[in-house]
Amino acid sequence: xxxxxxxxxxxxxxxxxxxxxxxxxxxxxxxxxxxxxxxxxxxxxxxxxxxxxxxxxxxxxxxxxxxxxxxxxxxxxxxxxxxxxxxxxxxxxxxxxxxxxxxxxxxxxxxxxxxxxxxxxxxxxxxxxxxxxxxxxxxxxxxxxxxxxxxxxxxxxxxxxxxxxxxxxxxxxxxxxxxxxxxxxxxxxxxxxxxxxxxxxxxxxxxxxxxxxxxxxxxxxxxxxxxxxxxxxxxxxxxxxxxxxxxxxxxxxxxxxxxxxxxxxxxxxxxxxxxxxxxxxxxxxxxxxxxxxxxxxxxxxxxxxxxxxxxxxxxxxxxxxxxxxxxxxxxxxxxxxxxxxxxxxxxxxxxxxxxxxxxxxx
Ligand SMILES: Nc1ncnc2c1ncn2[C@@H]1O[C@H](COP(=O)(O)OP(=O)(O)OP(=O)(O)O)[C@@H](O)[C@H]1O
Numbered sequence: 001x002x003x004x005x006x007x008x009x010x011x012x013x014x015x016x017x018x019x020x021x022x023x024x025x026x027x028x029x030x031x032x033x034x035x036x037x038x039x040x041x042x043x044x045x046x047x048x049x050x051x052x053x054x055x056x057x058x059x060x061x062x063x064x065x066x067x068x069x070x071x072x073x074x075x076x077x078x079x080x081x082x083x084x085x086x087x088x089x090x091x092x093x094x095x096x097x098x099x100x101x102x103x104x105x106x107x108x109x110x111x112x113x114x115x116x117x118x119x120x121x122x123x124x125x126x127x128x129x130x131x132x133x134x135x136x137x138x139x140x141x142x143x144x145x146x147x148x149x150x151x152x153x154x155x156x157x158x159x160x161x162x163x164x165x166x167x168x169x170x171x172x173x174x175x176x177x178x179x180x181x182x183x184x185x186x187x188x189x190x191x192x193x194x195x196x197x198x199x200x201x202x203x204x205x206x207x208x209x210x211x212x213x214x215x216x217x218x219x220x221x222x223x224x225x226x227x228x229x230x231x232x233x234x235x236x237x238x239x240x241x242x243x244x245x246x247x248x249x250x251x252x253x254x255x256x257x258x259x260x261x262x263x264x265x266x267x268x269x270x271x272x273x274x275x276x277x278x279x280x281x282x283x284x285x286x287x288x289x290x291x292x293x294x295x296x297x298x299x300x301x302x303x304x305x306x307x308x309x310x311x312x313x314x315x316x317x318x319x320x321x322x323x324x325x326x327x328x329x330x331x332x333x334x335x336x337x338x339x340x341x342x343x344x345x346x347x348x349x350x351x352x353x354x355x356x357x358x359x360x361x362x
Contacts, residue, residue: 002071004032007039010067014060018047018341026345042076046344047337048125048207049079081127081207081340085349086229087258093198096130096206098231098343100262101224103254105246107215110267111236112140113313114303115212118234118265120320121329121336123167127207130162130169132197134224135214136190139174146316150175152201159202166321171201191220198228208340217249225257232260232343234300238268239287251295261297262342264288265335269302298342301335304328 012024019026023043030042041060049056057075064073083097093099102118104111116131123129133141142148145165152160152175160176162169173193203209211228213221225233233254237247247264254261266288270281282305292299303309312322320329 002034002039002068004034006068007032007034007041007064007071010064011041013067014063016056016341018052018337019045019345020341021345038072038074040074040076043078045077045079045341046082047079047340048081048122048127049077050125050333050337052337053077053079079126082344083349084231084343085347086231087260092229092349093203093209095203096209098207099209099211099229100339100343101211101213101228101230101233101254101259102236103213103217103221103233103250104215104236104243105217105248105250106237106243109215109236109238109243110303110309111215112144112212113309113318114236114265114267115210116141116144116313117309117318117320117332118336118339119168119208119210120166120318121332122208122210122340124320124324124333125337125340127340128205129208129210130171130203130206131210131212132201133170133172133174133212134194134197135212136173136194137214139172141170141172141212142174143316144313144318145170148174148316152176155202159200161202162204166318169203169206171197173197187220191223194224195227217246217253221250222253222257225254225259230259232262232339232346234262234265234339235297236265236267237288237291239266239281239283239285241284241287244287244291247291248295251297260346262339263298263300264292265300266302268305271305274307298338300338301331303331303335 011029012022015022023029028043028045030044033040057077060075061073064071081097102111102115119129119131133139147163147165150163152163154160162171163175235247235250237243251261270279272279288299288302306328309319312319320332323329
C-alpha cells in the first residue's frame, strides 16, 4: 500500500516545465488523501493553465505510474492568480492583483506588439487581463486593438472605464486625445496625463495589468517603475548587438528599483521564408540566450519576424486572436505562461488580494 509520504516524495521529484521547480518546492501541492486503493492528489497552481491543466494531469499520471505501477491515482488540478508584493512598496492599484511592466531599452523592437499579444495570451488562458498603454507620445494600443476613435465612458465625473475588446480591458491616452495633440506635450504635461490614466482608470478585477512602457531607460521609465506599483517586469529585445546592449540597461534599471525581471523575450529572432519555409537568423543567432545567461535572467522565448504578426497586429486583430491555432500564437502562449509561472513564485501580498474573484479550472 502506498503512503502519503511516498506520494509526496514522488511529487518532489516531478519538475514542472513552467515553474522550473518540483511540485513540493513550488508549494502547489494542496492535499494528498489515500482512500482505499486510490490516491487523491490535489494541486493548485498560481498561474492560468488553459490546456496545460490536461497535459499536466496526463504527464503526472504517467510519471507516478512509472514510479509505482500499483498506485491508482486521481489528480485534481486548479489554479488561482494571487497578488504579489510590490517591491517598491507603493500603494497597490485598486482591483489589480499584479502589474507587469513590459520594457525595451530601444525603440522599435516590437515591445507594443509583444505586450498586446502576451496580454491576449494570458486572457486566452483564462485570466482577467488589462493593458495600459504608457507610451504617451506614441500610443499604439487603440490601433492594435482595433479600437481607434473610441472614447472611454466617464463615471462620477472622475473615473474612466477601460475600453473592452477581444476580452481584454485597455486604456491609452490615444482614446482621450488626438495623436497630434499628445505629440507636442512637454514632459510635465505628458507625465501628468499618464498619472491621470493610472489614478482614474477603473479596472475590473484584474489578475494582471500589462503596462506597455515607453521605449528607453531614461528618467521617465525609472520614475514610472517607482511610482506605479509594478510587481515585475519583462524586457523585449531583438537579436542585434545594439538592442541587446540596451536590453541589458533595461534589466539594470529594474534591478535598481528592486523590481524582479521575469525574463527577456527575443522578438524578430528568425525569419521563415513564406515561399520555401527556410528559416534564417537574419540578425544573428543565440543573442537572447547569451544575454539572458550573462545577466542571469530567463529567456522566456523567441518570436519570428513574420509578416502575419505585423499585418494582423497593425490591423487591430493581433495574431493571438486572429490565428489562435498558429505556431506563433503557441509561442506567445508559452511565453505568457512562463512569465506568469515565474511571477507565481514571487512573495505574495495578502493585503492586496481581493477575495471577490476566484478563478478555478479543473
Ligand atoms: N515579430 C514581428 N514580426 C514582424 N513585424 C513585427 C514584429 N514585432 C513587431 N513588428 C512590427 O514592427 C513595428 C514596430 O512594432 P511596435 O510598435 O510593437 O514596436 P515598439 O518597440 O513598441 O515601438 P516604439 O518603441 O516605437 O513604441 C510594427 O509595425 C509592428 O507591427
